[in-house]
Amino acid sequence: MSLLSPEFLSYLERLDLIIKRSVKGSSVGERLSSRYGRGIEFQDYRSYEIGDDFRYIDWNIYARLDKLFVKLFREEEISVINILFDISKSMGFGDPSKIYFGKQLSASLGYIGLVNYDLVNVYCISSTLEKRLEALRGRANIMRLLKFLDILEPQGVTFLNNAVKESLKGLRGKAVFIILSDFLDPNGYEEGLKILSARGYETFVFHILSEEEISPPISGSVKLIDSETGEVIELDEVDDILNGYKQTLKRFLEEIESFCLDHSIEYIRASSGIPIDRVVLYYMRLAGWLK
Amino acid sequence: MSFLAPIYFFFLLAIPIVILLYLLRTRRQVLIVSSTYLWKRYTKEELRYSVFKKFLKDILLILQILAIILITLGLVKPAMFFSVKAKNVVFIIDTSCSMQAKDIKPTRFDLARERALEVLDSLGRGTSISVFASDSKTRFLLDYTTDKRRAKDVVNNLYPTDTEGNIIETLNYIEKLSKKPDVIYIFTDGAFEEDIPYTLPIELLTFSKDDNNVGITGISARDTGIKGEKEIFIKVKNFSKNKRSVPLQIWEGEKLIDTTTLELNSKEERVVIVGPKRFSGVVKAIIYPNDLLSIDDKAYLTFPRVKPSVLLVSKENPYLEIALSLADIGVLDKVESFDLEMLSKYDIVIFDGTAPNEILPGNYIFIGKIPSNMPLQVVEVEERPTIIRVDATNPIMRFVDLKDINIKRSAVFESSQGENLIRVKNGSILWRYEGNFGRIVAFGFYPEESSLIESPNFPILIKNIVDWLGENPSPSVAYTSNVITLRTREMNENITITTPYGIVKRTTDDRRSVSFGDTHKVGVYSFKSSLGNIDVGVNLCSFSESDISPKVSPREFKGDTAYQERTILNTDIWRFLALGTLGIVFLEGYLFYDRRKVN
Numbered sequence: 001m002s003l004l005s006p007e008f009l010s011y012l013e014r015l016d017l018i019i020k021r022s023v024k025g026s027s028v029g030e031r032l033s034s035r036y037g038r039g040i041e042f043q044d045y046r047s048y049e050i051g052d053d054f055r056y057i058d059w060n061i062y063a064r065l066d067k068l069f070v071k072l073f074r075e076e077e078i079s080v081i082n083i084l085f086d087i088s089k090s091m092g093f094g095d096p097s098k099i100y101f102g103k104q105l106s107a108s109l110g111y112i113g114l115v116n117y118d119l120v121n122v123y124c125i126s127s128t129l130e131k132r133l134e135a136l137r138g139r140a141n142i143m144r145l146l147k148f149l150d151i152l153e154p155q156g157v158t159f160l161n162n163a164v165k166e167s168l169k170g171l172r173g174k175a176v177f178i179i180l181s182d183f184l185d186p187n188g189y190e191e192g193l194k195i196l197s198a199r200g201y202e203t204f205v206f207h208i209l210s211e212e213e214i215s216p217p218i219s220g221s222v223k224l225i226d227s228e229t230g231e232v233i234e235l236d237e238v239d240d241i242l243n244g245y246k247q248t249l250k251r252f253l254e255e256i257e258s259f260c261l262d263h264s265i266e267y268i269r270a271s272s273g274i275p276i277d278r279v280v281l282y283y284m285r286l287a288g289w290l291k
Numbered sequence: 292m293s294f295l296a297p298i299y300f301f302f303l304l305a306i307p308i309v310i311l312l313y314l315l316r317t318r319r320q321v322l323i324v325s326s327t328y329l330w331k332r333y334t335k336e337e338l339r340y341s342v343f344k345k346f347l348k349d350i351l352l353i354l355q356i357l358a359i360i361l362i363t364l365g366l367v368k369p370a371m372f373f374s375v376k377a378k379n380v381v382f383i384i385d386t387s388c389s390m391q392a393k394d395i396k397p398t399r400f401d402l403a404r405e406r407a408l409e410v411l412d413s414l415g416r417g418t419s420i421s422v423f424a425s426d427s428k429t430r431f432l433l434d435y436t437t438d439k440r441r442a443k444d445v446v447n448n449l450y451p452t453d454t455e456g457n458i459i460e461t462l463n464y465i466e467k468l469s470k471k472p473d474v475i476y477i478f479t480d481g482a483f484e485e486d487i488p489y490t491l492p493i494e495l496l497t498f499s500k501d502d503n504n505v506g507i508t509g510i511s512a513r514d515t516g517i518k519g520e521k522e523i524f525i526k527v528k529n530f531s532k533n534k535r536s537v538p539l540q541i542w543e544g545e546k547l548i549d550t551t552t553l554e555l556n557s558k559e560e561r562v563v564i565v566g567p568k569r570f571s572g573v574v575k576a577i578i579y580p581n582d583l584l585s586i587d588d589k590a591y592l593t594f595p596r597v598k599p600s601v602l603l604v605s606k607e608n609p610y611l612e613i614a615l616s617l618a619d620i621g622v623l624d625k626v627e628s629f630d631l632e633m634l635s636k637y638d639i640v641i642f643d644g645t646a647p648n649e650i651l652p653g654n655y656i657f658i659g660k661i662p663s664n665m666p667l668q669v670v671e672v673e674e675r676p677t678i679i680r681v682d683a684t685n686p687i688m689r690f691v692d693l694k695d696i697n698i699k700r701s702a703v704f705e706s707s708q709g710e711n712l713i714r715v716k717n718g719s720i721l722w723r724y725e726g727n728f729g730r731i732v733a734f735g736f737y738p739e740e741s742s743l744i745e746s747p748n749f750p751i752l753i754k755n756i757v758d759w760l761g762e763n764p765s766p767s768v769a770y771t772s773n774v775i776t777l778r779t780r781e782m783n784e785n786i787t788i789t790t791p792y793g794i795v796k797r798t799t800d801d802r803r804s805v806s807f808g809d810t811h812k813v814g815v816y817s818f819k820s821s822l823g824n825i826d827v828g829v830n831l832c833s834f835s836e837s838d839i840s841p842k843v844s845p846r847e848f849k850g851d852t853a854y855q856e857r858t859i860l861n862t863d864i865w866r867f868l869a870l871g872t873l874g875i876v877f878l879e880g881y882l883f884y885d886r887r888k889v890n
Contacts, residue, residue, distance in 0.1 A: 094325075182325065186328050213325060213329070218322060221320070224327050225327075228325075231331075241333070
């Protein structure tokens with residue numbers, strides 16, 4: 001419970017993930033579908049056709065109009081929410097760390113899914129699928145989710161494309177994908193996101209940045225060691241090139257945002273320094289992710 | 292490329308030291324970051340978008356290394372040489388008088404010499420260099436040599452003379468040399484009339500600017516024939532383009548005897564006549580034109596002593612003594628027997644009825660008898676000879692009338708030398724000679740055995756003879772580069788010559804004469820010998836030298852061959868390298884300050 005405060009959880013209980021596409025899973029759930037089917041909420045009538053279930057014929061109308069009409073109900077379906085959480089070593093940086101921020105986000109979104117009786121899967125990814133917690137449903141599973149997230153430590157090298165492909169193995173039906181990552185992947189992110197978009201999954205991308213990546217607190221001549229790969233880059237007079245770095249970062253962020261827009265992927269980015277309640281309760285609602 | 296002082300390459304060791312210091316200075320702070328992905332992407336983009344920024348990053352180090360390289364280059368004295376085809380280079384340096392003109396400071400000659408040394412410096416190794424000085428003479432100073440230092444020494448020791456120039460003669464001389472030059476450098480002021488031929492590979496470098504000059508172009512004396520008085524003619528010409536007012540002074544020894552101011556239009560020449568007067572010693576004409584050439588502002592004339600000393604060797608001859616007393620004689624001594632030691636004390640020795648067996652050079656009158664070593668033979672003794680012809684044009688026979696003169700007997704002379712003053716049928720009875728023996732007048736007859744002795748013509752004849760013998764045979768005026776020949780009484784006699792440039796010693800040859808040709812300075816040359824002091828005035832008096840206006844233009848040799856080895860970086864480049872280094876240091880300072888200001 002250290003990730004999220006009870007007060008914040010109480011706020012989350014009132015929220016729901018806005019899913020625009022059909023996400024029909026293998027079983028019936030509590031989320032109303034746009035399709036007609038079995039359910040309890042009346043939606044419309046239509047003329048009887050051979051093969052229709054007699055149980056749905058409205059006999060009252062038949063008595064008045066001497067015509068057979070069947071009642072149509074809005075189908076209630078279950079949503080599968082897959083949270084792909086990047087736990088590579090690069091996520092261990094920042095204050096608070098990006099992985100901590102990601103844990104809070106995962107917990108928040110997972111809790112929202114559980115509260116709304118969605119099927120929640122959490123996949124921890126780096127170069128591949130590192131850990132997973134699957135088939136959580138109902139608020140009773142919140143403690144399992146929190147415990148799972150609490151013990152996560154940064155590990156491995158980011159390879160987003162590979163991890164996405166891994167997570168898709170054995171997945172049937174429609175699902176929602178929420179990707180939490182810093183996207184600092186030299187192999188790129190485009191292929192993985194394209195696959196998700198092409199298969200029709202509703203995808204949400206949350207880009208987590210740390211303050212030290214937005215505005216590196218370094219000066220003079222430095223030798224930078226990559227936390228994931230151990231690669232070294234030597235820079236002189238960093239003060240002179242910080243503006244250039246910031247321009248590069250800006251271009252990088254714009255590229256991701258533009259890519260997501262082009263592929264109908266929801267995109268939000270935030271610094272790990274922003275309080276989680278403000279991110280969830282304000283930014284996500286503002287972006288139309290939650291209602 | 293070669294280096295004249297390669298030892299200084301050790302200075303390049305400063306480069307690794309600077310790099311080491313640079314590396315020490317830039318010790319990096321080690322930081323572990325989440326990912327270097329963005330930094331790598333940034334450096335790639337920077338490299339792509341701004342190569343110059345990347346370069347600028349290390350520009351301070353590059354500038355420091357560049358400064359060290361420049362300093363090293365300056366120290367090692369680099370030189371780059373091209374191969375050369377032409378090898379034989381001749382330098383002709385005009386040392387004529389006009390090169391002393393001061394229109395170029397300090398003089399035309401000084402600048403020409405300086406330029407010649409520069410050209411010498413620029414010549415490549417292996418080039419054969421020959422040096423000529425050209426004035427009135429062609430002076431072959433240095434045969435072809437590759438020793439550039441020696442050539443420079445020769446050029447450095449050159450000085451201008453007060454003589455006329457003759458570049459063409461020097462070129463003719465060079466043309467006749469067996470080793471043909473590939474290029475001839477001529478350093479001159481171009482103040483000569485003849486054009487330089489285009490057939491030779493000549494590069495003509497001229498040094499002149501102005502033509503402002505007034506000079507004495509001639510000085511001479513004319514005998515008026517009256518009491519030994521003479522007139523001096525002085526020619527002064529204005530060579531400049533403007534009218535000039537020129538003061539002229541005439542000095543006889545230390546005494547100013549005449550002064551005037553000449554108003555001379557452009558290119559006007561004026562003749563000033565001084566006298567008639569009996570001049571003696573050194574007469575000097577000076578003008579004060581305030582012009583560019585001072586050598587031609589003075590001219591000298593020297594006159595022999597006026598009254599000669601005479602020794603009469605005779606038993607008894609009152610007629611002759613009376614005649615001599617009427618002549619212009621300083622000292623007249625009479626002896627009956629002659630001693631050679633007496634010779635040096637007298638200007639003229641008269642042998643009357645006697646003669647030594649042999650004579651030394653001197654001034655003599657022989658009456659009746661002659662020495663055996665004279666270039667004169669007695670062919671016969673004629674009784675009552677008939678005078679056929681008298682050389683009335685000779686100064687000795689001036690105003691002498693020999694009509695109705697009877698001569699009782701006379702020896703008849705015959706000679707291939709000298710002049711026959713009174714001719715008879717088979718020869719001469721009065722003979723005059725001027726040559727190695729000095730001046731001699733020989734009488735074939737005794738005057739007392741003729742009617743001449745009673746005639747007034749006799750003292751006139753004696754006076755004329757004494758006047759002629761009394762004149763110093765040395766020239767009273769000479770011009771620079773003339774050879775002055777002087778006869779003395781003895782062989783191997785030491786002659787001291789006081790010249791305008793110092794004292795010179797000479798020795799007479801076996802013909803008892805001395806020739807002196809080093810008359811390259813204007814002034815009075817004083818010869819001290821057994822004959823006493825003889826002064827000779829040496830003058831420039833040259834139209835071509837006083838007219839200092841340039842008449843030929845510079846000419847560049849455009850031969851097919853690159854005769855000159857180009858030194859790309861010579862020893863003087865260190866100044867520019869030092870300047871460049873200083874510039875780099877300033878630039879480095881500016882960049883460093885600018886960088887700190889930005890931070």
